[in-house]
Amino acid sequence: MSYLVLLPHIRIENANAVAGLTWGFPAITHFLGYVHALSRKIGPEHGVSFSGCAIISHEQYVQAHTSGRDWLFALTRNPLTKEGKTAPFNEEARMHLTVSLLVECQGEIANGEYGKKVLCSWLKQHCQGQKLAGGNVVSMRDPHIYEASDNQKQLRQILWCLMPGFALYDRSEWLLEHHRTLQHQDRNKTLLDAWLDFAALRYQANLPEEGDKAVWEYQPKPMPGYLVPLMCGYQRISPLYPAGEVANARDTTIPFAFTEAVYGVGEWRGVHRITDLQPLLWRYRTTETGYYCSALSVSDDLTLNDDDDFE
Structure with a gap:
């Protein structure tokens, strides 16, 4: 650089x-x-x-x-059609x-x-x-x-x-760390379970005494900070088809593959807390199965896609 x-x-x-x-x-x-x-x-x-x-x-x-x-x-609000319908x-x-x-x-x-x-x-x-x-x-x-x-x-x-302003950090390594912690408790836990702990807002009902009304308490996320779920790339879910073989493709001159979104975790941090610019720089990271946006040298295990297993 x-x-x-x-x-x-x-x-x-x-x-x-x-x-x-x-x-x-x-x-x-x-x-x-x-x-x-x-x-x-x-x-x-x-x-x-x-x-x-x-x-x-x-x-x-x-x-x-x-x-x-x-x-x-x-x-x-779009204009009505010529038949007068929405x-x-x-x-x-x-x-x-x-x-x-x-x-x-x-x-x-x-x-x-x-x-x-x-x-x-x-x-x-x-x-x-x-x-x-x-x-x-x-x-x-x-x-x-x-x-x-x-x-x-x-x-x-x-x-x-x-x-x-607020700078966006890549916290995908926290996702992997949390996934390992979950698997120590239950081997059936997947990356999707770990990602949802970062993405979802969770509340838990606590009963002070039997018969009392439940008190709903916010459950903090696995790590501190202003953490948000991110879409950070695409991953291939089909074979690579020759150019022109798939109907209605936008470009018929290059090979074609179906893809789905890949997800990770980010953190918003105040600019006044920045001490190094290198961790802020997002770059493409390409593999045989897709391309990902990352600010870290992370493995493919840190990304989630939309398939059934999210792995």
């Missing part, structure tokens, strides 16, 4: 708020896909490439409402959010400071010209480019630009 490119305070409207079984924040694949699309455009012009990125959330607002118990998404539609959950992306930049930027200014100007234009998480980028602050180093003064400069 040669540089760190900061894309600060990107305001997005009508982004996708649902990611597989989770909702409330776009999937990690949205952000890495956004960076990958920029990398494909910037390479031929400037001779650099983008790889991983850190995700910092400043503000988010899910378009939903509640009556006090259940939340419902605020959906659009048009069918798929439920689309949307949200507005403001995020900053800290991107790994590989390569050499020519012409020193002048080259950096040209690259920042290019980014300011093109970052607002493509969608992020299905939403429209309506504004962003001026990008910055930093030398990749362990300089604490530079770290403070970057963190100052990111405040106030």
